Amino acid sequence: AQKVTQAQTEISVVEKEDVTLDCVYETRDTTYYLFWYKQPPSGELVFLIRRNSFDEQNEISGRYSWNFQKSTSSFNFTITASQVVDSAVYFCALTDMYSGGGADGLTFGKGTHLIIQP
Amino acid sequence: EAGVAQSPRYKIIEKRQSVAFWCNPISGHATLYWYQQILGQGPKLLIQFQNNGVVDDSQLPKDRFSAERLKGVDSTLKIQPAKLEDSAVYLCASSGTPGAKNIQYFGAGTRLSVL
Numbered sequence: 001a002q003k004v005t006q007a008q009t010e011i012s013v014v015e016k017e018d019v020t021l022d023c024v025y026e027t028r029d030t031t032y033y034l035f036w037y038k039q040p041p042s043g044e045l046v047f048l049i050r051r052n053s054f055d056e057q058n059e060i061s062g063r064y065s066w067n068f069q070k071s072t073s074s075f076n077f078t079i080t081a082s083q084v085v086d087s088a089v090y091f092c093a094l095t096d097m098y099s100g101g102g103a104d105g106l107t108f109g110k111g112t113h114l115i116i117q118p
Numbered sequence: 119e120a121g122v123a124q125s126p127r128y129k130i131i132e133k134r135q136s137v138a139f140w141c142n143p144i145s146g147h148a149t150l151y152w153y154q155q156i157l158g159q160g161p162k163l164l165i166q167f168q169n170n171g172v173v174d175d176s177q178l179p180k181d182r183f184s185a186e187r188l189k190g191v192d193s194t195l196k197i198q199p200a201k202l203e204d205s206a207v208y209l210c211a212s213s214g215t216p217g218a219k220n221i222q223y224f225g226a227g228t229r230l231s232v233l
Binding site: 035 | 121149151153158159160161162163166168173174207209211213218220221222223224225226227229
């Protein structure tokens with residue numbers, strides 16, 4: 001069975017601070033994909049990044065960066081110089097890469113509510 | 119490119135009533151998913167379609183929930199009869215973009231309140 005743990009329920013920081021959202025996952029599969037999604041108050045989940053289990057390179061996209069460490073089963077997300085528009089709920093998710101029959105529904109964590117105060 | 123469309127956005131019903139939600143995926147996406155998101159939780163997969171066939175419905179409460187995707191495009195999710203614990207946001211997602219086939223794109227969801 002797969003499991004994703006986001007231990008931080010809510011984080012509140014002041015604008016321009018850096019913030020890291022933690023994600024720890026469990027899976028028996030050796031090949032899998034990890035994802036981060038953003039859910040603003042409007043409710044629609046917005047895709048941010050996908051990472052496969054073969055690729056442990058860190059990734060940077062503007063103010064966003066992701067640190068994937070297979071040794072600790074973690075896929076953490078850092079926002080540098082946070083802005084009020086970053087306020088949202090962020091979800092980490094996991095799916096098997098080669099599941100039987102093509103089943104690739106996502107297993108989500110409970111989410112971290114990020115509040116950026118002006 | 120148009121995103122995933124869902125309707126209605128909100129629905130309020132009494133327990134034991136029936137309700138249906140509609141989803142139109144991104145054009146050309148073969149795979150469609152329905153998720154249930156209870157307040158304060160992450161989304162939970164209910165059912166996955168590949169074209170008009172069911173790939174995974176292991177977490178669908180089949181005694182009261184049903185879903186179909188008859189022509190491999192639009193999909194309908196039905197609850198009959200509804201229970202109080204069915205109050206949640208029902209999210210539809212689709213995938214199938216060339217080069218990014220398992221990236222799921224979500225609609226805005228239908229917020230269901232069962233009284």
